[in-house]
Amino acid sequence: MNLLLIHFAMRASAWSDVSAALRRDSLADDRPNLLRVGCAKPSRRKAAPTIAGIVCGLLLLVWPVALHAEDGYRLWLRYERIGDEKLLAAYLPALGQIVLSTPAGTDSATLAAARTELAAGLDGMLGLKAVVIVVAGAPASAVGEEGYSLQTTPRDGRRTIVISASRDIGVLYGAFALLRLIQTGEPVDKLNLTSVPKIQRRMLDHWDNLNGFIERGYAGFSLWQWFQLPEYRDPRYRDYARAMASIGLNGTVLTNVNANALVLTPAYLEKVAALAEEFRPYGIRVYLTARFSAPIEIGGLKTADPLDPAVAAWWRKKADEIYSYVPDFGGFVVKANSEGQPGPHEYGRTHAEGANMLADALEPHGGILMWRAFVYAADNETDRVNQAYKQFTVLDGQFRDNVVVQIKNGPLDFMPREPFHPLFGAMPHTRLALELQITQEYLGLSVHLAYLGPLWQEVLDSDTFAQGPGSTVARVIDGRLYERDLSVIAGVANTGSDRNWTGHPLAQANWYTFGRLAWDNTLSAEVVAREWTQMTFGRAPATVATVAKILLGSRETVVNYSMPLGLHHIMAEGHHYGPGPWVHHERPDWSSSYYHQADEIGLGANRGAKGSNATGTYAKELAARWDDIETCPENLLLWFHHVPWDHRMKSGRILWDELCLRYQQGVDEVRTIQRDWDSLAGKIDAERYAHVQALLRRQESDACDWREACLLYFQTFAKRPLPAGVEAPAHDLAYYEAVKLRYVPGHPGDY
Ligand code: GCV
Numbered sequence: 022m023n024l025l026l027i028h029f030a031m032r033a034s035a036w037s038d039v040s041a042a043l044r045r046d047s048l049a050d051d052r053p054n055l056l057r058v059g060c061a062k063p064s065r066r067k068a069a070p071t072i073a074g075i076v077c078g079l080l081l082l083v084w085p086v087a088l089h090a091e092d093g094y095r096l097w098l099r100y101e102r103i104g105d106e107k108l109l110a111a112y113l114p115a116l117g118q119i120v121l122s123t124p125a126g127t128d129s130a131t132l133a134a135a136r137t138e139l140a141a142g143l144d145g146m147l148g149l150k151a152v153v154i155v156v157a158g159a160p161a162s163a164v165g166e167e168g169y170s171l172q173t174t175p176r177d178g179r180r181t182i183v184i185s186a187s188r189d190i191g192v193l194y195g196a197f198a199l200l201r202l203i204q205t206g207e208p209v210d211k212l213n214l215t216s217v218p219k220i221q222r223r224m225l226d227h228w229d230n231l232n233g234f235i236e237r238g239y240a241g242f243s244l245w246q247w248f249q250l251p252e253y254r255d256p257r258y259r260d261y262a263r264a265m266a267s268i269g270l271n272g273t274v275l276t277n278v279n280a281n282a283l284v285l286t287p288a289y290l291e292k293v294a295a296l297a298e299e300f301r302p303y304g305i306r307v308y309l310t311a312r313f314s315a316p317i318e319i320g321g322l323k324t325a326d327p328l329d330p331a332v333a334a335w336w337r338k339k340a341d342e343i344y345s346y347v348p349d350f351g352g353f354v355v356k357a358n359s360e361g362q363p364g365p366h367e368y369g370r371t372h373a374e375g376a377n378m379l380a381d382a383l384e385p386h387g388g389i390l391m392w393r394a395f396v397y398a399a400d401n402e403t404d405r406v407n408q409a410y411k412q413f414t415v416l417d418g419q420f421r422d423n424v425v426v427q428i429k430n431g432p433l434d435f436m437p438r439e440p441f442h443p444l445f446g447a448m449p450h451t452r453l454a455l456e457l458q459i460t461q462e463y464l465g466l467s468v469h470l471a472y473l474g475p476l477w478q479e480v481l482d483s484d485t486f487a488q489g490p491g492s493t494v495a496r497v498i499d500g501r502l503y504e505r506d507l508s509v510i511a512g513v514a515n516t517g518s519d520r521n522w523t524g525h526p527l528a529q530a531n532w533y534t535f536g537r538l539a540w541d542n543t544l545s546a547e548v549v550a551r552e553w554t555q556m557t558f559g560r561a562p563a564t565v566a567t568v569a570k571i572l573l574g575s576r577e578t579v580v581n582y583s584m585p586l587g588l589h590h591i592m593a594e595g596h597h598y599g600p601g602p603w604v605h606h607e608r609p610d611w612s613s614s615y616y617h618q619a620d621e622i623g624l625g626a627n628r629g630a631k632g633s634n635a636t637g638t639y640a641k642e643l644a645a646r647w648d649d650i651e652t653c654p655e656n657l658l659l660w661f662h663h664v665p666w667d668h669r670m671k672s673g674r675i676l677w678d679e680l681c682l683r684y685q686q687g688v689d690e691v692r693t694i695q696r697d698w699d700s701l702a703g704k705i706d707a708e709r710y711a712h713v714q715a716l717l718r719r720q721e722s723d724a725c726d727w728r729e730a731c732l733l734y735f736q737t738f739a740k741r742p743l744p745a746g747v748e749a750p751a752h753d754l755a756y757y758e759a760v761k762l763r764y765v766p767g768h769p770g771d772y
Pocket of ligand 1: 434
C-alpha cells in the first residue's frame with residue numbers, strides 16, 4: 022500500500038481517467054493526503070520521480086491515513102463507499118446483475134462507457150463487482166430517442182435490474198440514473214420507472230476563445246487545448262463528457278459567441294473533429310459559433326450579404342466541409358448585430374434573412390441554427406429592454422424550421438433578478454430557446470456563492486399567458502405549448518481548467534442543476550439541490566439539510582446585498598464585479614443611471630405604460646399587474662417603476678428605509694450562511710470546507726461593500742439618514758468610487 026503511495030507521489034498521473042482512477046479506489050482516497058502534507062499538486066504530465074515526491078511518500082509511511090480531503094475534481098460522481106450497513110444489505114441483493122437492453126443488443130463505445138461507469142460506481146459505493154450484460158431487447162418506444170427505463174425483475178434466477186432504451190445513449194443515461202439513486206440512498210429493489218428528456222437539445226455554451234481565455238469565465242482557462250489538438254487529447258475531455266452525460270446534457274458549443282472565424286478553417290476543424298470524437302460515446306454533439314463575416318475574413322469574398330448567392334454558396338460549401346470532419350455536427354450559434362458583432366443589418370437585411378441563409382446551409386445535414394435575440398445598440402432610442410422585442414416580434418413566422426431563436430431569460434442581461442423575457446410570450450410561430458447563464462457574471466463570479474436553481478425555476482415557472490393561464494416559459498421552450506418538434510435550452514458554461522472545474526466548490530451545483538432542469542424542467546430546485554448535495558457531500562441528513570438550506574437561499578441573498586427590489590445593472594464597469602451605481606459611460610446604455618434613474622424624487626426605471634412601456638411587451642394580465650405600482654411585485658418594483666423615496670412599501674416602511682434594510686438583510690444573510698457553513702466543520706472534508714469558508718469571508722466583506730457603496734450613493738439623492746438597524750459605513754462614497762479592480766478573471770478588456 023505505502024509502496025503504491027510512493028509510486029503515486031512520484032507519478033503525477035492521469036488522475037482524470039476516471040474509470041482508471043476509480044479502479045485505483047484506494048489511491049483515490051489517499052491521494053489528497055499527499056496534498057495535505059505539502060506536496061505539489063499533481064500535474065497531468067508524466068513527471069520523473071522528484072525528491073519532494075519521495076519525501077511525501079515516505080512521510081505517508083508514518084502519516085495516519087485517517088485524513089481525507091477532496092479537491093472537487095470528481096464533481097458529483099464520487100462513488101464513495103456506503104458506510105451504512107442496512108443500506109448495503111438492501112442494495113447488494115437487488116443488484117445481482119444488470120442488463121443493458123437495446124434493440125441492437127451489441128456492444129458499442131456508449132455501452133462500454135455505461136458498463137465502465139456501472140462497474141466503477143458499484144465497486145466504489147458497494148464493493149460490488151457488477152455483472153453487466155448486453156442483450157437485444159424490443160425497442161422501447163415509450164422512452165423516445167434518449168429516454169430509458171429502469172426495471173427490477175428476476176432473470177435467470179437472479180434479481181436483475183434492466184436498463185432499456187431505444188438507443189445506446191439512453192442506456193448510458195439510465196446507468197447514471199441508477200447510480201444516482203444509489204448515491205442518494207433511494208431503494209432500487211422495486212424499480213419500475215421511465216424517464217424521457219423534456220427538451221431535445223440540452224446544451225452548454227462555452228464562451229471560450231481560441232487563445233484559451235474564457236469570456237466571463239471564472240474557473241481558469243478553457244478546457245480545450247487548441248494548440249495541442251488534434252494530436253494530444255487531454256484525458257479531461259472524457260471526464261467533461263462523463264459529467265455532461267451524467268446530467269443528461271447532449272450538446273456543447275465549443276466557442277465564444279463573440280466569434281472567431283478561424284475555427285471554421287480546416288486547421289481548426291481537425292481539432293474540432295478530435296473533440297467530437299472524444300465526446301461522441303457520451304452522446305454529446307459539438308456545435309460552433311459562426312461569425313457572420315466569415316465569408317470575408319476567411320473566404321476571400323467582398324461581402325457577407327446573406328442574400329448574395331455567392332455568400333450562400335460559400336456557407337453551403339463550408340457546412341459540407343464541416344460535416345466531412347464531424348458527421349454529427351450539431352449546428353451553429355450566431356450573435357449578430359449586437360455588441361459589435363457583424364450581422365445582416367450591415368446589408369439592410371433582417372435577422373430572419375441572415376438566419377435562414379445559414380440554416381439552409383445546415384439543413385441538408387440535419388443541422389440547426391441558433392440565432393441569438395440578445396441584440397441592442399447604442400444609437401437606439403428605444404429602452405434597451407424593449408429592443409429585442411421590437412426587432413424580433415415583427416419577424417415571427419419568418420424563420421426556417423431548423424432555426425431556433427435563442428433568448429436570454431430576461432430582457433436585459435442575466436441580472437440577479439429580471440422579469441422573464443417578453444419574447445417568450447410573443448413569438449408563437451417561431452421555435453424559441455432559453456439561454457441561461459451558469460457562469461455568474463453578475464452574481465459575484467466564482468467568488469460568491471449563488472445557487473441559481475431558484476432563479477431558473479422562477480423563469481421556467483413564469484406564466485407568459487400567451488395561450489391563456491399556464492403558458493409557462495417551460496412549456497414554450499420545451500415545445501409543449503405550440504407542439505414544436507425542435508426544442509433547445511442552453512446554459513453559458515461555468516467550467517474551466519481549475520482543478521474543481523468551476524472555481525467555487527459550490528458552483529458545481531449550478532452546472533449540475535442546469536443539466537437536471539434541462540432534462541426535466543419540472544424538477545424543483547429544492548429537490549435538485551438536495552440530490553446534488555447528497556452526491557457531492559454524502560448523505561448525512563444534517564449535512565444535507567444545512568448545505569441545501571445554504572444553497573437555496575443564496576441567490577436571494579445576492580439579490581438583497583447587490584440589486585434588491587428590482588434594481589439592475591448597477592455593477593462595476595467592464596468586469597461586473599462589485600458595485601458601481603455611479604458608473605457613467607459615454608454610451609448611456611452602459612451607464613448605471615440609465616437603469617436606476619435615481620433623482621431627488623425617487624428611484625427606479627419608468628417602464629410602465631406612461632414610460633417606456635416595457636409592461637406593454639407582456640400579456641395584458643401581466644401588463645395590468647405590473648403597470649400599477651400597488652400591484653407590481655416588490656421584487657420587480659424598481660425594474661418597472663420610478664418610485665418616490667417616501668413611497669409606502671408592504672412592510673409599512675418608506676422605500677428608502679426598505680432599500681437600506683434590504684441591503685443590510687443581504688449582509689446578515691451572508692453571515693448566517695457563514696455560521697451554517699461553520700457548523701459543517703468535521704462533517705465534510707477539510708479541503709472543500711476551508712475553501713468555501715474562505716470564499717464566504719470574502720463574500721461577507723464584498724456584501725458590506727455593496728451595501729455601503731450603493732446606500733452612500735443613493736443617499737446623495739434620497740437625502741435621508743440610514744434607518745436603525747443598518748450598520749454605519751466603514752468608508753465614504755469617494756473611497757468606493759475610487760476602487761479600481763484590475764485583472765478580474767473573465768473580463769475581456771483587461772488582457
Ligand atoms: C459574450 C454580456 C456580456 C458579454 C457577452 C454578452 C452576450 O454583455 O458582458 O461578455 O458576450 O453578454 O451574451 O453576448
